[in-house]
Structures are given as C-alpha cells and as structure tokens.
Amino acid sequence: MNRLGFGGWTILVLAAVFFGVPLVMTAAFSLWEGGDRYGWSAYRILLASPQLFNSMALSIELALATVAAVLVLLLPAMIFMNLYAPRLRPLFEFVAALPFVVPAIALVAGLSALVTGPEWLIGTPFYLVIPYFFLALPYAYRAIDVGLRSIDLPTLTEAGQSLGAGMGQIIHLVVLPSLRTALVGSTLLTLAVVFGEFTFANVLLFHTYAVYINEIGQHEATAAAALSVASFLLTWAAMLGVLLVGRGRITEGS
Amino acid sequence: MPKAPIAWLFIGAFLAFCAFFLAAPAVMLMVQSVDGDDGLTLQYFAALGDYRYRVAFSHSLSLSFTSATVGVIAGGLIAFAVLKPDAPRWLRAVVTSFSAVAANFAGVPLAFAFIATLGSLGLLTSMLKSIGIDLYAIGFSLFSISGLTLVYSYFQIPLMVIIITPAIRAMRPSWREAAENLGASSGQYWRLVGLPVLAPSLLAAWILLFGNSFSAYATAYALTSGNIGLVTTEISAVLSGNVVSEPGVGAALSVGMIVTMVVVLAISQMLARRASAWVKG
Numbered sequence: 001m002n003r004l005g006f007g008g009w010t011i012l013v014l015a016a017v018f019f020g021v022p023l024v025m026t027a028a029f030s031l032w033e034g035g036d037r038y039g040w041s042a043y044r045i046l047l048a049s050p051q052l053f054n055s056m057a058l059s060i061e062l063a064l065a066t067v068a069a070v071l072v073l074l075l076p077a078m079i080f081m082n083l084y085a086p087r088l089r090p091l092f093e094f095v096a097a098l099p100f101v102v103p104a105i106a107l108v109a110g111l112s113a114l115v116t117g118p119e120w121l122i123g124t125p126f127y128l129v130i131p132y133f134f135l136a137l138p139y140a141y142r143a144i145d146v147g148l149r150s151i152d153l154p155t156l157t158e159a160g161q162s163l164g165a166g167m168g169q170i171i172h173l174v175v176l177p178s179l180r181t182a183l184v185g186s187t188l189l190t191l192a193v194v195f196g197e198f199t200f201a202n203v204l205l206f207h208t209y210a211v212y213i214n215e216i217g218q219h220e221a222t223a224a225a226a227l228s229v230a231s232f233l234l235t236w237a238a239m240l241g242v243l244l245v246g247r248g249r250i251t252e253g254s
Numbered sequence: 255m256p257k258a259p260i261a262w263l264f265i266g267a268f269l270a271f272c273a274f275f276l277a278a279p280a281v282m283l284m285v286q287s288v289d290g291d292d293g294l295t296l297q298y299f300a301a302l303g304d305y306r307y308r309v310a311f312s313h314s315l316s317l318s319f320t321s322a323t324v325g326v327i328a329g330g331l332i333a334f335a336v337l338k339p340d341a342p343r344w345l346r347a348v349v350t351s352f353s354a355v356a357a358n359f360a361g362v363p364l365a366f367a368f369i370a371t372l373g374s375l376g377l378l379t380s381m382l383k384s385i386g387i388d389l390y391a392i393g394f395s396l397f398s399i400s401g402l403t404l405v406y407s408y409f410q411i412p413l414m415v416i417i418i419t420p421a422i423r424a425m426r427p428s429w430r431e432a433a434e435n436l437g438a439s440s441g442q443y444w445r446l447v448g449l450p451v452l453a454p455s456l457l458a459a460w461i462l463l464f465g466n467s468f469s470a471y472a473t474a475y476a477l478t479s480g481n482i483g484l485v486t487t488e489i490s491a492v493l494s495g496n497v498v499s500e501p502g503v504g505a506a507l508s509v510g511m512i513v514t515m516v517v518v519l520a521i522s523q524m525l526a527r528r529a530s531a532w533v534k535g
Contacts, residue, residue, distance in 0.1 A: 008335035012345070015332050019356060022367050022408065024379040029370035032377075077268035080261035086267065095272045102280050103469030103517045105486045106508035109493055110279025113286055113501065130275050167258065198361050198472035199422070199486075203493050213362045214476050221375070224366040231363035232355070239354040 023232065029227035042222040053084040055212035056124055062208065066132040067187050070140045075183070079175060082153050090243070096141035099134045104199040107131055110205070117207050125206040128197075135197060136190040143189060147182020151175075182246040192238040196231065280512065286505035291341075307507065310483035314468055317399055317484065321406035322463035326456060328407070329414025337422050337486050350419070353412035360409040363470035368405045369477070372396045372484035397478050405473060417462060421455035454526045461522040465515055485511055 004012070031038045046052050071214035081088050099107070108131060121127055153175065176183070198210035213231070217224030287298050301307065335341065336349045371378045372389070374398055379389055395401050425448065433443040449456075471486035478487070485507055492504030 004312070004335055004338060005342055008338065008341070011328075011335050012349075015328070017413075019352065019408070021378065022371045025371035026367040029377045055484060062532065073268050073271060076264040080258070080264050084258055084261045085265060091269070095276070098272070098276055098280075100465055101519065102276065103465075103471075103486065103508075103511050105469070105471050105489045106283060106511050107276070107279055109489055109504050109508045110281075110283045111275065112493065114274075114282040116280050134272075134276050136519070148351045167260070188533070192358050196358075196361050196363070196367045198475070199490075202472075202475070203490055210362045210472065213366065214472075217366045217369070217476065218479075220367075221370065221373075225370040228363040228367040228370070232359055232367075235359050239351065239358060243351055243354060 004107055013220045023229075026225045027229050030222055030229055041148065042220075042226040045220070046216075046223055046226055051207075051212060055207050055209045058207065059195050059197075059209035061126055062132060065129045066136055066194045067190050069129055069133045070186065070190055071183070072208055074137070074140055075144060076171075078115075078141070078148060079153070079171065083157060096138055099137050104131070104135060105203070107134065108200050108203045115199060125201075125208070127206065128200055128206060128208075132194045132197060133199045135200075136186075136193050138184040139189040139193060142184050143186035144179070147179045147185075151178045177211060181245060185242055188238050188242045188245070192235060192242075195234070195238075270296060283505045283508045283512070287509045289502065295502075298500070298502035301503050302506055302510060306483060307488060310485050310488045311506075311510065313399055314485040317402055317406065318464045318467040320403050320468045321410050322460050324403065324407050325410030325414045325463045326460045329411040330418055330456065332411065333415045333418050333422055333526055333528060337419065337426060349415065353415040356412035357409050357416055360470065362476040364405065364408060365473050365476035368396060368401075368408075372401070372404075389390075397481065399482065402474060402477065402482070405477060406467050406470065410467060413466060414463060416458055417459050418452075421452055446470060453499075457522055457526055463519060464518060468511070468514065 009074050029041050031040065033039050078092070081092055102110075111131060115122060127173055154175050156178070157254050160174050165173070197208065198214065201208040201211050202214070213224060213227045216227060288294050288296065290297060295379065302311070332349065336346045342522065368376075370376055374390055376396075382389055396405070429447055429451075430443055433447055438446070456490070471484075471490065474484050475487055475490065489504050489507045489511075492501065492507070
C-alpha cells in the first residue's frame with residue numbers, strides 16, 4: 001500500500017487539499033442563501049435569466065466559428081505545407097509561437113488601433129473570431145502537427161495518386177481520416193479555450209459567457225459561485241473528451 | 255509531384271491572415287508607441303517610468319516569477335510522485351485528467367471560486383474565523399500579490415504536471431540502477447544525473463509558466479477589479495478609457511510586454527542550449 005513512500009503521499013495529500021478545498025467550498029457557497037439557510041436559489045435565479053442563455057449561446061457560436069476557422073484556414077495550409085513546401089516549416093513554427101509572445105491584451109490593443117472599420121466586420125461579435133483564431137493557434141497547431149508527424153504524408157499521397165485518386169479525394173479519403181484523433185483533439189482544445197475567453201470580449205465590449213459571469217459576480221456572489229461550479233464541470237466535460245479521444249497523446253506530444 | 259496552385263492558395267491565405275491580423279497589429283503598436291504629434295517621440299516610453307507603471311511592471315514580474323517557480327516545483331514533485339513505476343494506475347489517471355481540467359479552469363470562474371473560498375466573506379475564511387484564526391487580521395488578503403500568486407498556482411501547478419510528464423517518463427529506470435550500482439546515493443543521483451537531464455525541460459516549462467502568468471488578465475481583473483495594477487490590467491484601463499492616458503502609453507506598455515516575453519524566451523533558449531550541451535559533454 002505504501003508504494004509511493006512517505007514523501008510521495010505527503011505531496012499528493014497536500015495537492016488534494018489545495019485543489020479540492022476551493023472546489024468544495026465554492027460548491028457549498030453556491031448553495032448558501034444567507035444566514036443558516038441552504039438551497040438551490042442561486043441556480044434558480046440563473047436558470048430564470050435569459051442573459052445566461054444568450055451569453056452562453058453566443059460563446060458556443062463563437063467557439064464553433066473558431067473551430068471552423070481552424071479547419072478552413074490552418075488545417076489545409078499545414079497539410080499543403082508538409083506536402084509541397086516543407087521549407088516553410090520554420091516560418092509556420094514561428095507564426096504558431098507568435099501568440100505566446102504577443103499577449104492577448106497586447107493583440108487586442110494593436111487590433112483596435114489598426115482595424116477601425118468597416119462596421120460590418122468590427123460591429124458584430126463574430127469579429128472576435130479573428131483574435132480567437134490566434135488564441136487557439138498554438139494549441140491547434142501543436143495538436144495537428146503531432147498528428148501529421150505520425151503519418152507518412154508523402155507516401156500516402158503517392159500511393160493515392162498511383163491508384164488514380166485526385167488531390168481532393170486523397171485529402172478527403174486518406175489524409176483526413178488518419179488525422180481524426182488530432183482533429184478532434186484540436187477541436188476540443190479550441191472549444192475549451194474560446195468558450196471561457198474573457199480578455200478580447202471584455203475589451204471589445206461583447207457579451208460572452210465569461211463577461212456575463214464577471215458582471216453577475218460583481219453583485220451576486222452566490223450566483224457567481226454557482227456559475228464557477230458549472231464552468232468547472234463544462235471544462236471537465238471538454239477535457240474528458242480530449243483525453244478519451246486522444247488518450248492523452250496530444251498533451252504529451254506537445 | 256504535380257504543381258498544385260491550390261496548395262499555394264491555402265498556404266498563402268493562412269500566412270496573409272496571420273500577417274495582417276497578428277503581425278501587423280504588433281507592428282502597429284510599435285509605431286504607435288513612438289509616434290508623437292510631430293514626429294518620433296520617446297515620451298510614451300518615458301511615461302512607463304511613472305510610479306503607476308513601474309509598480310505594474312514590478313507586480314507582473316514578481317507575480318509571474320513566483321507563480322512560475324511555485325508551479326515548476328510543486329507540479330514537478332506531483333508529476334514525479336505519480337509517475338513512480340509502482341504508483342497505482344488509478345492515481346495516475348486521476349492526476350492526469352484533473353490536471354487537464356484545472357490547467358484550463360482559469361479566468362473569471364477561477365477568481366470567483368477563490369472569492370467564495372478565501373474572500374473576506376468566503377466560506378473557508380469564516381470557518382477559520384470561527385475557530386479563532388482571522389486570516390484577514392493577520393495580514394492575508396486574497397486581493398494582494400500573494401493572494402494572486404495563490405490563485406495563479408491553481409492553474410500553474412496542473413499545467414506543469416501536463417508539460418513535464420513526457421520528460422519524466424523519458425527518464426530510464428536503468429540510469430538510476432546504474433547509479434546505485436556505482437554506489438550513488440539518492441541525492442547524488444538527482445544532483446549528478448536526474449536534474450541535469452531534466453534541466454532543459456524544467457527551464458522550458460518555467461518559461462511557459464512565466465509567460466502564462468505574465469499575459470494572464472481575466473483572473474486578475476475579476477479578482478481585484480484593477481485595484482492591483484498589473485501590466486495587463488493597466489493596458490485594458492488605457493484601452494477602455496478608465497484612466498486619463500493617451501493611446502500611446504497603452505501601446506508602449508504593450509511593447510514593453512512583448513519585449514519582456516522576447517527577452518525571457520531568448521534567455522531560455524540560451525540556457526537550454528548550454529544545459530543540453532552540458533548533458534552531451
């Protein structure tokens with residue numbers, strides 16, 4: 001039973017306390033109704049609020065739109081770069097690392113200085129998809145790159161061509177299916193990152209889910225705790241998906 | 255292989271998109287930060303010397319430094335403990351999946367979870383008070399740099415567990431056996447073999463954690479409402495017009511952040527090269 005040794009167990013017990021206590025306390029706090037009364041009123045208030053569903057729907061739409069942007073803009077570029085222009089790999093690596101050097105708040109400062117119109121672009125919440133794409137870029141790039149490295153793309157392509165397939169057929173029937181794990185992984189990571197995003201939405205004044213939680217939290221502490229619990233469970237669901245699909249391959253490969 | 259114009263179309267579209275919406279805004283910040291009413295100016299960078307911004311930079315740097323260090327040490331120890339060859343399998347699964355969740359559980363929800371726990375009216379605060387420990391009377395505050403460090407640890411430690419796991423897995427048990435056969439103690443093994451081998455990975459992880467904390471905005475914003483100046487919250491204050499500052503100051507602050515990240519990355523590359531050269535030699 002004592003296979004970890006005394007030191008190992010001490011570390012893990014301390015970690016369990018540090019990570020468990022805030023979750024338990026937050027869950028308990030969300031049930032507090034003042035005084036000695038406990039109940040579900042915070043959750044009832046939230047469920048009755050149309051703003052919750054509107055902001056959540058917006059965040060989900062934005063997350064899906066970002067996933068679409070990754071699949072349309074990043075994925076084909078990476079496949080073709082690997083096939084026809086491996087010389088460009090260092091440039092791609094550099095671009096994928098840029099969002100790390102340019103923090104979100106700096107990017108939003110630069111974007112709002114540079115892009116001041118047109119209204120149809122910056123006036124809709126879907127303008128957020130542009131910065132969100134870059135937010136997801138390092139994660140998505142890493143996940144797809146791991147997937148691409150694990151298959152022999154040139155050989156698969158040549159095999160397809162010698163069997164008479166066109167480029168579209170090869171990508172559709174051979175490349176994409178063998179990238180399935182990587183794509184599901186990058187999709188779930190993108191969803192998780194975008195769904196909880198606050199910086200861009202708050203500065204650019206769009207009512208996403210995270211902005212809504214922040215507003216609630218400024219005057220309704222128990223409701224904010226309830227939303228924190230809900231967010232934790234949502235994050236859990238998304239990550240469980242990543243782990244089940246990728247069997248931990250994506251995070252370990254990065 | 256046939257020529258594929260469509261391939262260049264996609265590659266070009268991606269690179270153009272990044273150039274226009276990622277690189278150009280960064281360049282724009284640099285231009286804006288030195289662009290005065292009449293020609294070049296250094297007034298905005300000079301404004302970074304103001305007390306307010308000096309404090310913001312020192313807060314951001316010390317918070318990132320401390321939370322990255324705490325994350326590397328605590329996360330490294332946790333990862334090492336669960337990756338021991340005879341550690342129970344279920345434990346490993348629990349720690350891995352929890353880390354994936356907690357590393358992504360940052361921002362506003364995390365801030366409110368800690369307010370519910372350790373805020374001045376938080377549940378843990380009042381429980382401790384009822385047994386005679388008044389945290390806020392003995393100088394603790396969640397809304398301080400040490401409070402922020404505590405909150406940041408909640409996502410920094412799990413992130414460390416995730417990124418260091420492959421490196422620890424790659425360490426061969428045979429190294430340890432060889433060292434033991436040669437008469438090395440556990441301490442000697444770690445000092446002479448284990449840590450030097452892990453050093454480049456540990457350094458890379460520290461840099462990632464540093465950057466993660468340095469660019470974090472949502473958690474600090476929701477927790478302190480801007481009462482504790484960090485570089486990120488100061489930039490957002492300029493952007494939203496909450497302080498009387500010119501856009502140039504916001505741009506100069508942003509450039510300051512970018513330069514900090516580039517410097518930190520450059521140092522890490524240098525040290526990593528030295529560390530790996532040392533291992534090979």
